[in-house]
Amino acid sequence: MQSIPKKGTPEREALIQAHLECTQSMKGVAGFSILKCETPGDTTVISGGVHDDPLLKRVLLRMRGESMAGKLIIICTEVEKEWRIGRLSGVRGVPPEFVDDRVFTDEQEVQHEIFLMRLDELPETAGMPEHYQEGWKHRDDNWPVT
Amino acid sequence: MSAAMRLAGYADTFGVHPGETIKFMINCDGPKEFKAEIVQMINGDTNPRGPGFIEKPVPGGLSATVPGRKQVIHSGSYGYVADCPQLRVESFTLQCWIWPTAPKTHPKYWKHGAQGLVTKWSDGKGYGLFINEKGHVEVRVNGVSLESPEPVRDHAWHFVAATFDAASGELILYHEPQVHYALDPVIPPVTKTISDKIAHASIPAAIAAYTEAVSDDPTAQSSVPAGIVLAGKYNGKIETPRICSTALSRQDIETMKLGAQPGLTERRNSGPTGPLSEVIVAAWEFSDGIDTIKGTDFGPYRLDLEFVNLPTRGMTGHNWSGTVFDWKEAPKQYGAISFHDDDIDDARWEVDFEWQVPADCKSRSYAAKLTTEDGDEDYVPFWVVPEIGKEQSKIAFMVPTISYMAYANEHVACNAGAAELFIYRVPIMQHQNMFLAEHREYGGSIYDTHTDGTGICFSSRLRPILSNRPKYDHFLAQAPWQYPADLHLIYWLETMGYEYDCITDEDITYDGLARLENYNVIITGSHPEHNSGTQLDALHNYTQRGGRLMYMGADAWYWVHSYHPAYEDKGRGVITEMRRCESGIRTWRADPGEYYHASTGELGGMWRFRGRYLHSVAGVGMSSEGFDVSSYFSRTPESNNPRVSWAFEGIDYEEMLGNFGLVGGGAAGLELDIVDFTLGSPPHTLTVATSAGRHTEAYLLVTEDFGFNQQGLDGTTHPRVRGDIAFHETPNGGGCFSFSSIAYCGSLPWNNCDNNISKLTANVLNHFMVDGPLPPAPESEIRARGRADGDAKNTDLIPAQ
Numbered sequence: 001m002q003s004i005p006k007k008g009t010p011e012r013e014a015l016i017q018a019h020l021e022c023t024q025s026m027k028g029v030a031g032f033s034i035l036k037c038e039t040p041g042d043t044t045v046i047s048g049g050v051h052d053d054p055l056l057k058r059v060l061l062r063m064r065g066e067s068m069a070g071k072l073i074i075i076c077t078e079v080e081k082e083w084r085i086g087r088l089s090g091v092r093g094v095p096p097e098f099v100d101d102r103v104f105t106d107e108q109e110v111q112h113e114i115f116l117m118r119l120d121e122l123p124e125t126a127g128m129p130e131h132y133q134e135g136w137k138h139r140d141d142n143w144p145v146t
Numbered sequence: 147m148s149a150a151m152r153l154a155g156y157a158d159t160f161g162v163h164p165g166e167t168i169k170f171m172i173n174c175d176g177p178k179e180f181k182a183e184i185v186q187m188i189n190g191d192t193n194p195r196g197p198g199f200i201e202k203p204v205p206g207g208l209s210a211t212v213p214g215r216k217q218v219i220h221s222g223s224y225g226y227v228a229d230c231p232q233l234r235v236e237s238f239t240l241q242c243w244i245w246p247t248a249p250k251t252h253p254k255y256w257k258h259g260a261q262g263l264v265t266k267w268s269d270g271k272g273y274g275l276f277i278n279e280k281g282h283v284e285v286r287v288n289g290v291s292l293e294s295p296e297p298v299r300d301h302a303w304h305f306v307a308a309t310f311d312a313a314s315g316e317l318i319l320y321h322e323p324q325v326h327y328a329l330d331p332v333i334p335p336v337t338k339t340i341s342d343k344i345a346h347a348s349i350p351a352a353i354a355a356y357t358e359a360v361s362d363d364p365t366a367q368s369s370v371p372a373g374i375v376l377a378g379k380y381n382g383k384i385e386t387p388r389i390c391s392t393a394l395s396r397q398d399i400e401t402m403k404l405g406a407q408p409g410l411t412e413r414r415n416s417g418p419t420g421p422l423s424e425v426i427v428a429a430w431e432f433s434d435g436i437d438t439i440k441g442t443d444f445g446p447y448r449l450d451l452e453f454v455n456l457p458t459r460g461m462t463g464h465n466w467s468g469t470v471f472d473w474k475e476a477p478k479q480y481g482a483i484s485f486h487d488d489d490i491d492d493a494r495w496e497v498d499f500e501w502q503v504p505a506d507c508k509s510r511s512y513a514a515k516l517t518t519e520d521g522d523e524d525y526v527p528f529w530v531v532p533e534i535g536k537e538q539s540k541i542a543f544m545v546p547t548i549s550y551m552a553y554a555n556e557h558v559a560c561n562a563g564a565a566e567l568f569i570y571r572v573p574i575m576q577h578q579n580m581f582l583a584e585h586r587e588y589g590g591s592i593y594d595t596h597t598d599g600t601g602i603c604f605s606s607r608l609r610p611i612l613s614n615r616p617k618y619d620h621f622l623a624q625a626p627w628q629y630p631a632d633l634h635l636i637y638w639l640e641t642m643g644y645e646y647d648c649i650t651d652e653d654i655t656y657d658g659l660a661r662l663e664n665y666n667v668i669i670t671g672s673h674p675e676h677n678s679g680t681q682l683d684a685l686h687n688y689t690q691r692g693g694r695l696m697y698m699g700a701d702a703w704y705w706v707h708s709y710h711p712a713y714e715d716k717g718r719g720v721i722t723e724m725r726r727c728e729s730g731i732r733t734w735r736a737d738p739g740e741y742y743h744a745s746t747g748e749l750g751g752m753w754r755f756r757g758r759y760l761h762s763v764a765g766v767g768m769s770s771e772g773f774d775v776s777s778y779f780s781r782t783p784e785s786n787n788p789r790v791s792w793a794f795e796g797i798d799y800e801e802m803l804g805n806f807g808l809v810g811g812g813a814a815g816l817e818l819d820i821v822d823f824t825l826g827s828p829p830h831t832l833t834v835a836t837s838a839g840r841h842t843e844a845y846l847l848v849t850e851d852f853g854f855n856q857q858g859l860d861g862t863t864h865p866r867v868r869g870d871i872a873f874h875e876t877p878n879g880g881g882c883f884s885f886s887s888i889a890y891c892g893s894l895p896w897n898n899c900d901n902n903i904s905k906l907t908a909n910v911l912n913h914f915m916v917d918g919p920l921p922p923a924p925e926s927e928i929r930a931r932g933r934a935d936g937d938a939k940n941t942d943l944i945p946a947q
Contacts, residue, residue: 026775030193030625030892031810032571033774033842043775043811044802050570051843051862064566073559074574079617080192083574088560092597093256095583096560096575107574107624114572 001127002058004119012119015056022049023112032108034060062126063118067141072099072117074110083110085117151581152176153214153522154610156493157514159717160547161531161650165505168528170514171495173610174214177518182499184208187511187527189637189895190616190630196808196895197637199617204512206504214518217496219609220369221587222257222379223489224355225430225441225451228371232391232427232447233266234346239390239425240264240275240285241307241399243324243464245482246382248598249298250281256586256597257487260284262356262378263306264387271345274356275308276378283321285310288345292338294321296331300382303464305403309393315339316393324464335396353387353430353441353451354380354485368494370454379487381598385463386481388445389427398422405429406444416446433481436460436473436744439491439712441483456491456604456710456721458484460744462737471739474747486596490589491713491721492608503530509538509647511545511636513616525616527629529648534657540666540915541646543635546628546674547607548651548681548707551722553628554611555582556591558733559621570774570844573621578612588612592676592724593733601734603750604710606721622773623816623889625809631891632671634808635698638894642908644915652719654681655709662688667914670764672699672891673817676707676724682753685763692878694914696907697764699888700869701817704730704760704768706753710745725750729850731771754850759826765874766819766827766884770867772845772860776815776889777837778805779871783942785834789923790873793834793883793909797902803835803871804903809892813903814840816888818869829931831874832942837887838868871906879919883910 005011022034028041034056038045050057069090075098076083083104086096099117104110125131135141155172162168174180184207188200227233242264251258258279265274270289278284281297285308298304303324310317317338323330349357350371358377359366369375388402398421404410406429407418415423426445434442436459441451460473463481473480501514509532513525529545532538558565559573560583566572575583582588589609590602613620613628620627626634639646647665654661655678662668662684682703689695705724713720726732727741730752743750754760760767781799785791797803804813814837821827841861851866852859861867869886876882885907893903913920931937 028195029775029811030195030623030808031773031775031815032624033844034571035775035842041811042805043777044805046775046842057843061567064570065564068560068562072572074572075580076574076576076619079576080194086575089254091252091254091256092561093584093586094254095580111572 001125002062003125004059004062004122006124011055015059016116018049018053018056019115020112023108026108027106032111063122066122072114074107074114076107077103081105083107085110085114151577151612153180153516153518153524154612155498155514155516155524155526156608156610157526157528158608159528160607160719161529161653162503163531163533164503164507167500167502169497169500170526171217171493172212172498172516173217173495174518175216177214177520177522179211179214180516180518180522182208182210182212183515184501185513185515187513187616187633187636188640190618190633191626191808192617193625193808197898200637201515206507208499208501210499212499216365217368217493218365219490219493219587220375221455221490221589222355222487223453223455223457223485224376224379225353225453226350226371227449227451228350229348230449232449233351233389235391235427236312236344237310237391237393238273239307239309239392239394239399239402240273241402242275242387243303243305243385243482244298244382245303245464246277246298246300247600248381249277249300257379260378261380262352262354263380263384264353264389265356266349266351268347268349268357271347272349273310273344275306276356277380283319285317285319287317287340288342290338290340290342292317292319292336294319294333295336296321296333299323307399311393312343315341318393320396320399349374351389352376354384354457367496370494380485381487381596383461383482383484385432386430388429390422390425391427392425405431416444431481432459432483433477436477436480437711437747454491455489457486457489458603458744460740460742462739466739468739472742474742484600486598486600488586488589488597490587490609491606492716493610511633511648527614529650531649531653532647534660535664537647537664539645539647541644541669541911542649542662542665543639543646543669544654544671544674545632545648545650546671547719548676548678548722549671549674550611550614550629551605551607552592552676552705552724553613554591554605554607555588556613557582557594561594562733565621568773569622570772574619574624575621576618578615578618579621582612595734601726601736603725604721604723608716608720623809625892628673631673631809634891634895635669635672638899638904638907641899644911651678651681654684656718658684659687662693663691665693666917667694667696667911669696670698670702673888674699674702675704676722677703677705677753678707678709682758682763689876689880689882690878692876692880692919694880694920695764695882696910696914697766697882697884698891700819700886701768701771701888702760703753703763706748706750706756708743708746708748727751727755729755731848752850761822762826764882764884765831765872766821766870766886767825768817768848769820769851770841770845770847770861771817772842773816774842774844776807776810776812777840778812779803779814779835779837779869781835782833784832787832787942789875789927790832790834792913793873793906795909796905801902803906804890804893806896806901807889807893808895809889813890813893814869814887818867819884819886820866820868820870821872823933823936827872828874829933829937830927831872833870833872835871836868838865841867875920875923881914881920883914
């Protein structure tokens with residue numbers, strides 16, 4: 001399974017830079033992807049990002065496939081104006097909680113902040129034989145719930 | 147964090163005729179009063195790149211101040227029968243089969259605690275069988291309990307029984323798993339002697355719950371029975387519960403598994419033996435009346451149960467053989483009912499205000515706008531629908547209310563671990579989602595799983611549907627979806643000055659062709675995915691007779707739906723049912739043997755697998771979906787064919803069609819349909835524009851189109867990941883024009899409706915709305931065409947000499 005590049009490595013810095021450029025180019029789009037709009041806010045011509053960088057694509061897939069318990073999520077606190085970062089509880093009936101006091105004024109920017117947080121939070125490696133645990137036998141990763 | 151949504155409501159109907167009255171039920175939890183107004187809905191999208199939110203006052207509309215009151219939903223399904231002398235036993239035997247799905251829950255789980263199985267117990271009085279907080283089967287007599295030494299295995303059948311002999315005070319509990327694995331412990335019966343007599347309270351007997359309180363509180367009035375609040379809502383299946391009035395031997399308990407069997411006693415008494423027939427209090431068979439909400443008691447007292455909040459029936463029992471798959475063929479193998487603690491059939495709130503629709507009211511999209519001085523706000527959408535024969539316009543917008551119900555109160559962003567994988571970004575939750583994440587009693591959508599992980603196959607419209615709101619972006623699109631997305635189309639119709647009626651899926655399902663035949667053109671919503679059979683019949687009959695259909699979106703005509711007949715007394719289309727069977731894009735999958743609807747007995751799943759291809763309805767069918775960003779369409783040579791070239795008047799051949807928009811940034815996006823002659827597109831269908839080759843890797847081929855999972859299924863590599871805008875003629879001067887993308891309507895409002903998507907749509911609508919048949923196709927176009935063989939004489943694709 002794909003490892004996450006270590007802190008301070010050129011690979012990691014390159015991922016962060018590519019992710020940031022895509023994020024910024026998506027401002028104003030009523031949607032989002034880690035791809036770069038040739039004209040900011042306009043999806044007529046898009047390229048780069050996950051289409052060109054297999055490492056970025058796989059790191060993002062690993063992040064996106066994480067279990068719901070503790071997973072970061074975006075919460076819109078004022079329509080079209082304010083967004084914050086929350087964490088899912090993984091327990092039915094327990095709503096997400098805010099992780100901090102930061103308030104973002106652009107919905108796309110939060111995508112990049114969460115990417116940075118996940119780079120730090122996720123273990124460098126996962127899903128290898130040495131990570132085996134009982135939960136693998138009873139779907140505790142919650143992956144199949146779609 | 148919790149999200150305060152102190153003000154929310156619902157109406158008693160989606161569609162109301164002029165002159166009729168519509169009622170509104172509101173929870174206003176805190177503020178002393180709220181203001182209620184009737185407004186016409188024009189645009190629900192707050193995106194600053196579009197026209198913004200627009201509502202209009204309504205002539206003859208309501209504007210009133212209404213006292214606020216708290217109203218709550220008592221969710222979770224159960225059965226009950228009113229208290230009676232026969233249930234006030236001195237001794238007892240309780241028994242049933244169970245298949246629990248959440249015997250142990252997290253301490254923070256929303257309904258953590260004991261679950262009732264067969265109970266007549268409340269607050270330390272009475273008797274009952276339970277699963278306790280630790281996940282063990284437990285019998286209670288008053289305040290005394292006795293538990294099985296081992297926990298129950300989840301998702302497995304167990305036979306459980308308890309006896310109490312008042313004379314000896316002996317209480318015995320049996321817990322017998324159906325399957326015993328090699329390393330499972332033997333679970334012996336456990337016993338205890340108690341000195342208590344059973345204390346009886348005036349409470350019902352309940353299946354899958356127990357009575358928590360008898361209350362005068364106004365919020366208890368929406369419980370059933372009113373004023374009696376049940377708790378301990380069970381998650382899982384229960385089958386063949388019985389109550390007897392003596393402590394039976396284990397052998398007699400075994401015989402009682404047969405239930406009341408008058409045939410075994412030569413029909414002289416209720417059986418299964420003479421002596422047992424004398425002690426039966428109730429012997430329920432859930433195999434009877436699967437399409438009802440009644441649990442039939444075949445015992446001597448006819449203590450039929452009423453089921454509340456619609457548990458799922460037609461479920462395989464402990465004896466399912468795997469050789470029959472339709473409950474109608476072998477109901478005795480379908481004697482189980484699946485209960486869930488978040489089932490809901492009807493919020494049952496009191497009416498707070500009503501509005502008599504003026505007799506001359508225009509058929510349009512309306513809402514009750516609710517506000518408080520503290521800034522609370524909610525909108526309850528509804529539609530004024532003309533009576534048949536009193537149509538007001540040549541155009542009708544077919545409001546996809548079944549699809550709105552299917553998506554009602556959807557929780558996927560916070561329930562499904564893999565939601566991010568298909569939207570290809572981090573989801574954004576709106577305050578409605580935050581509220582629903584905490585308030586599970588508002589129920590989920592047919593995209594969700596119940597709190598125990600079982601798929602949700604019913605959706606009720608008699609509850610606040612917080613996803614069916616303006617100013618609401620859906621996580622799938624990061625833009626409007628379903629109701630608010632369809633308001634993009636309403637905004638366009640209004641801005642362009644068209645007169646149009648609104649009719650709902652319900653109207654067409656119940657009234658058939660009569661609902662459609664007086665219109666020149668029917669316009670769909672952006673995503674009419676969920677349909678009843680009679681609705682599809684009506685659409686086919688309409689286009690066959692010369693009607694014109696504008697299919698404004700994608701992924702339509704996909705899932706089999708049926709309205710539950712047990713709720714017809716509450717109105718049309720109160721509850722819809724759908725089963726996610728062996729194929730199609732499915733957020734959950736039905737268990738084996740559970741593909742047939744309980745409501746109508748019809749096979750559920752995709753219409754395609756009932757031999758009713760999506761492509762047969764309007765010429766195109768879903769081929770791919772992706773939820774990150776949208777793209778645009780380009781014309782094909784077939785757009786120059788005189789059969790259809792009128793649609794492109796004023797649009798240059800090389801123009802990028804819809805490289806702008808309020809959904810994904812383009813007209814081609816989210817879910818996409820294509821022309822496929824082999825899947826039911828009429829062989830003369832013209833593909834006039836396509837988005838081929840431009841979609842991202844987030845777009846993937848639909849699962850029903852391949853049998854082998856493999857690389858190369860995404861938008862960057864697979865040729866079927868595209869949207870095809872298509873036209874075909876139907877007999878008698880009819881026609882279908884399909885725009886084949888859910889995002890399409892999001893481009894209509896762009897630049898105040900001055901854009902090429904708006905132009906194309908207006909050209910088609912102007913052509914389709916005229917009286918009389920459409921002009922016939924040229925004689926040269928009438929020729930034999932194949933399906934897989936295609937059309938060898940398609941001159942549009944032969945290069946000019």
